[in-house]
Amino acid sequence: MAVSEDLKDFIEYKLPYPLAVVYRNYRNQDEEDWQERTRLLVALFEITVKILASITIKSYLLDGGKDSNLNERLKSFTRPALGHWLEVLREGLKYFKDRPRTPLVNHLYEFLFGRLKCSEEIQQKAGRLARSLETAPPKADRLAYFDLLVTLRNKMAHGARLSPEEYRERFECVRPIVEAQLNDLRFMADYPIVYVSEVKVSSGLFDHIVQNCNGKDFERQRFRAEEPLDDHQLYICQFEDLKSAPVFALSLSPFMVFEYCTDCKREQIFFLNELRGKKIEFLSYQCGHLLTPPEHISDLQDIFDFLSGKVSVEDLFRGRVLGRKVPRTLVSPTQDEKAICARLVALGETCLLEERVEEAIAYLRKAVALDPDAEAAHFLLATALLYQGEAIDEAIHEYKEVTRLNPQNALAQLALGKIFIELGDSTAARARLALALEADPANQEARELLQTLGLSPVTGTFISVDPEETGSEKE
Ligand SMILES: [Zn+2]
Numbered sequence: 001m002a003v004s005e006d007l008k009d010f011i012e013y014k015l016p017y018p019l020a021v022v023y024r025n026y027r028n029q030d031e032e033d034w035q036e037r038t039r040l041l042v043a044l045f046e047i048t049v050k051i052l053a054s055i056t057i058k059s060y061l062l063d064g065g066k067d068s069n070l071n072e073r074l075k076s077f078t079r080p081a082l083g084h085w086l087e088v089l090r091e092g093l094k095y096f097k098d099r100p101r102t103p104l105v106n107h108l109y110e111f112l113f114g115r116l117k118c119s120e121e122i123q124q125k126a127g128r129l130a131r132s133l134e135t136a137p138p139k140a141d142r143l144a145y146f147d148l149l150v151t152l153r154n155k156m157a158h159g160a161r162l163s164p165e166e167y168r169e170r171f172e173c174v175r176p177i178v179e180a181q182l183n184d185l186r187f188m189a190d191y192p193i194v195y196v197s198e199v200k201v202s203s204g205l206f207d208h209i210v211q212n213c214n215g216k217d218f219e220r221q222r223f224r225a226e227e228p229l230d231d232h233q234l235y236i237c238q239f240e241d242l243k244s245a246p247v248f249a250l251s252l253s254p255f256m257v258f259e260y261c262t263d264c265k266r267e268q269i270f271f272l273n274e275l276r277g278k279k280i281e282f283l284s285y286q287c288g289h290l291l292t293p294p295e296h297i298s299d300l301q302d303i304f305d306f307l308s309g310k311v312s313v314e315d316l317f318r319g320r321v322l323g324r325k326v327p328r329t330l331v332s333p334t335q336d337e338k339a340i341c342a343r344l345v346a347l348g349e350t351c352l353l354e355e356r357v358e359e360a361i362a363y364l365r366k367a368v369a370l371d372p373d374a375e376a377a378h379f380l381l382a383t384a385l386l387y388q389g390e391a392i393d394e395a396i397h398e399y400k401e402v403t404r405l406n407p408q409n410a411l412a413q414l415a416l417g418k419i420f421i422e423l424g425d426s427t428a429a430r431a432r433l434a435l436a437l438e439a440d441p442a443n444q445e446a447r448e449l450l451q452t453l454g455l456s457p458v459t460g461t462f463i464s465v466d467p468e469e470t471g472s473e474k475e
Helices: 005-013 017-028 034-062 068-075 082-094 103-113 120-132 142-158 164-183 186-190 294-307 313-317 337-353 357-370 375-388 392-405 410-422 426-439 444-452
Strands: 193-202 205-212 219-225 233-239 246-251 256-261 266-276 279-283
Touching: 005 017, 005 164, 017 034, 017 266, 034 082, 034 103, 034 142, 034 164, 034 246, 034 256, 034 266, 034 313, 068 082, 068 294, 082 103, 082 142, 103 142, 103 233, 103 246, 120 142, 120 164, 142 164, 233 256, 266 294, 279 294, 294 313, 337 357, 337 375, 357 375, 375 392, 375 410, 392 410, 410 426, 410 444, 426 444
Parallel strands: none
Antiparallel strands: 193 205, 193 233, 205 219, 233 246, 256 266, 266 279
């Protein structure tokens, strides 16, 4: 029975990178290699447990880490076997039984403890798999299925070799069980995992360059937020829309990290594998390589210190969580947004010169959507809109974007001054013309318009007026 295209697309395009890539590897595997295909299916299950456990542990710590039993387990989380990961996932979520949960934790809780809808076919296959592993058939609940898969994994690591027919039989039981678990992770599509590679301050906001790690390719994105996230950390996020900063972001370090794999010479997502003395080791399921990047030791040490009461929860999460609405939002460009934007601006400018105004506007709107910091794109768009004369409000908005990016752009200040004169708003007009003159004292047009408006530019009394504060311009 073939897996539905819908499920395949969901896994390969929406689920976190390690799942998407290992699933693709599984699908590309030789059909007849039942043993390897089963191993990859089990790897998908392991990754699922580790991702969900990483989110759960960090959510639990963020909530204050008040369960002493769980804290003891976490203190010895230095060589976690799959069973340990599953244990902290289960106990971590149980902690939230009667506590307020974030929407994400609520999803995880429902996923693990909610009623399991599983088909007759899957129940039969699980029964058959359990028999072959000499264990009891699972009840219809998620944890029982997970326990069964852990038993399978341990048997595969340490058990006897099987005949090809037995491997095939096992594969045919495991496949629908694992795929059903992945199918139940639909909520994860709303919680992308992103790696924050760089944070810069621009125009009073924090500009984040991130790699979106959902699906089988990393995708570069940007967002701006009023508060910065830590760079070089992997976050699980929630976005209200693609163009905005996340309304929620939680660092998953050091349980999941994003690192350059020195063996396969590319970035990978790794899971905490082992802490030995001062050496921390991570494992990537996508490439199978191990990595020992020392910088993550301090993240794990901070957690141990927090569990021992030496570090406060605020210190543990400083820069590692974002939990409130961020009003200002921008872009989510895909590839080399600046290059594409520059091309669109050039096209827009050509069209404008040839008076193909509608076309120019279309190109330039795309350009500003792609790179909201492209001053030239905003300026040309504003000019085109003004020329077309149908969307004056948008033209004003675009000129203001230019002056926000560059208050010294005298031409944009002058254009705004002229628009406000047209609109009969002399207060706003004066303020803008004064700013134009301040930016370019030789601008004769600004000087003359100001004189026409009845104020000498040299008195300068209005120069300090913030144009955004003049009532008439607020509309
Ligand atoms: Zn590698």
